[in-house]
Amino acid sequence: MALSDYQRDMEGCSRCSSCKWVPFNQIKSWRFAKNCPSICRYNFHAYSGSGRMIIGLSMLTGRSELNDHVAEIVYRCQLCGACDTACKVYRDDIDLTEVLLELRAHCVEQGFLMVEHMAAIDALKREDNVLGEPKAKRGEWAEGLPLKDINRERCEVLFHAGCRYSYDPDLRDTVRGAARLLLEAGLEVGIAGAEESCCGGRAYELGFRGEAENYAEDLLSRVKASGARILVTPCADGYAHFRYLYPRMGKEIPCEVLHITQLLERLILEGRLRFREEVPFLLTYHDPCHLGRMGEPFLGEWKGDKLQRPMSMKRAGRKGIYEAPRNLIRALPGAELVEMERIREYAWCCGAGGGVYEAFPDFASWTARERIEEALATGAEGLATACPWCVRVLRDAAQEMGAELPVYDLVDLVLQAAGIAEKERV
């Protein structure tokens, strides 16, 4: 696909600005009524979903040209999908996120790149992860755990840790704990260790599509070789790309794909995982974009006039993962869930996505602080989420703000309730 393939979508923009707001039925206050970090931070219409579509149309019709400033506008966006979801409440014929992705691919084709993104892509090519950490150390997080090495043996469940979990020292206990929970439930779990690679999704979002396809091929071959019946990942980014991007590229994963919260929920329901300890907190839950609205599976490509596209093929986030993490919180002994105003399909982004964390850390932090404010407004004693990127940026923001709001990876809370965290420390 190319930018020009989406000209009808862009021409279809009525400039109604619905893309800037939480779907109107869900607006509960003045304070938390807006959905798009980019337009809220930078204010010119060009920073909204609609504005970026108009930029695309303006360039395609020869009214304006791509330059460094315009490319930066394109990149100052987390690709969180909130604009797309809001638009699709009211429209059938516009795929806003696809336009945003095409704009990025167009920028790359034309040579308008962000230095920080190039560094991430160079790191990816060199070390197979966007953090630039040594590939050889990718599997170190699993040292001492009785996990199978899928490079040598077959397994029931293939555990894909993802880039950030593999290398972020703050999240080391979390990812180890996730694997321990699966082992505790009696599953036969395998990992690729140092041979695990990035899912490639971040490369795709940055506009480097060739790289993304290569990584998809790599993962597919590993899944096939492992003989796994389940591919599970604690990384929400990876989950979204396995469920949406890979099938869209024609690379269907030949087994069930689950996020860790889904598998843990299943294990609890089956009685294979039991809770022993109290988690006596009032918790609120942040929906990661890539687990929620962007985690909706690929629904198929509609080839005809999008005005005639059936609702069932409209990517509006309805089939994202919202209940599994909430059910986990509800199942925690002593825990209580209190919701923020912007949740589920219309959740506010954490700020880390779309290459913003790498290129515009101040913007990522600003976005995360806004989310911390919203969490604080609920009166919650803790903020739980289910994505390593969200955990990272939200924790940092809470610390910067001096907010008394611990940010938990949901896996850590499950570990605590299962009494495994203590064992790990011992």
Added chain:
Amino acid sequence: MTTATLETWKEISEAAYRDLENAVGAENVSREPAVLDGYAWQPTINDDPAKWVKRPVAVVLPSSTEEVQEVVRACNRHGLKFKAFSTGWGVYSGPTYDNVVQIDLRRMNRILEIDEKNMYALVEPYVCGAQLQAEAMKRGLNCHIIGAGPACSPLASATSGWGVGWDGVYMSYGHRNLLGAEWVLPDGEVIRVGSCDSGLGWFSPDGPGPSLRGLMRGSTGALSGLGVFTKCALKLYPWPGPSRVNVRGLLLDAKAEIPENVRFHLCFFPDRKRLADAVYRVGEAELGYLATRTAVAAFIYTFAPHLLRRIAGTRCLRDVLSRGVKWGFVIMLVGASEEEIAYQDAALRRILADHDGLSIEAMGVPAIGSMVFMNFFRVTAIPMVFRMGGLFSTALDRNDTWDTQLDWAEIGESIKRKWIERGGILDDLADNPFMALYESNMWAHCEEIFQYDARDPKHLASLEPMFIEFSVAAIEKCMEPLSATDARLRKIVSPLMGHYNEWQKKVSAMVDTNRAADTGMYCDEVDFDFSKVEPELKAKLDRLVERFRWTEDGPPS
């Protein structure tokens, strides 16, 4: 003012740009063409097939009244024009001239005060209807939300443009709720008109002499042609329901918790007369929190456009919708107590019985009730109007008596039917008026909505000829056409209406000696390009204009 191309667009001078930067800060002004085009793409309610309006020379984002003043003064110093908009919805938001600085009021977004006791809110331009309603509901109050939907600024519709909405039966029309306004004149001076409550805010009584409030707002509003409104006080109304309505889901599967004190009736009558009479009776009984006549086909194309396409191709179903349930009326009742809602319900049922009407009580049908409640209460159905074809437009947009508006709807329907048959617009079964009632149905509003796809050349080619056909019908039937904002039509019809825009120009000259405000939507005129209009229609228009033209002696006999 010329047509919307880039041929005459020029970059802003360095000196002027520096002045704008000084006014609002460098990060809040842009002259990047791609950014400016975000303000030049204005397809909604735009009958110009180009859809691009004039590209501004710069856009500024002021955060205060003082910054707006500085921007306006800079425009005066450098021979530039300015055009302000708040939430921005429709072609009226964009520039109509070259050398215009677009003032995007997005950063002025606060609800400054909600006074429960005196039932008013003091708001800035970028507060949207949904935000104000959400906050008002927490205090047992509600605000008027206009028909363009909850994304729109209540300040904009009260001070600067129209203000029609389904809740008009209870909460009236935009400017009728305007208690006071802070107004930056086109030379940068600030004046405050009206009242922000006695003793709590400003109080600037009108008179003696002409009313400033009347001059600044008039019937339609000046759409930034007379300056910039930076704050306003708006009347709020009682809301005896919950402080928040919980809605789960976003699309057709959305489920709302409907308050117990709300009833929603879809009423149908055998013919037009009985519908008209019943609605007058409803007004006399002072019933209704919101009310409208909306055709069943309009419901379907909003919520299920795919279904309407199928129905349109099935003759028997078309007939059922076009004739069997043609004379419909929607009304929402809200009671402050069980007794009151029971009384209202009984009174409505009595009126229905007296006029051979029947009602579907939507709240008794959970799927329908859940779907319609918020879509009417918060007007969230309106953005879905874009679903059928991507764009829509409207004709014959005026306020008059209920009977007259029913005439209007029928005339509009007949014109639309022709254009649907020609493939010039989408088939929505033709009968699709947007109607609202005001102040116990003493007056009403009607717009004839038509759906089209701007990506279809045949539809684009139909826009201007249709526009003229609607206008000819309006003149012929002595009704008021949609002339308020279109400078092309203004030139044709103003001579038939007392040369009203000449008076507007005098008002403009009085407050805007440097002609700094963009008055294209307010009082200016341009020639209509009749090349796409059939010669017979043009000849008919010429005859009508000649017949109804005002002379120096006054109106024609």
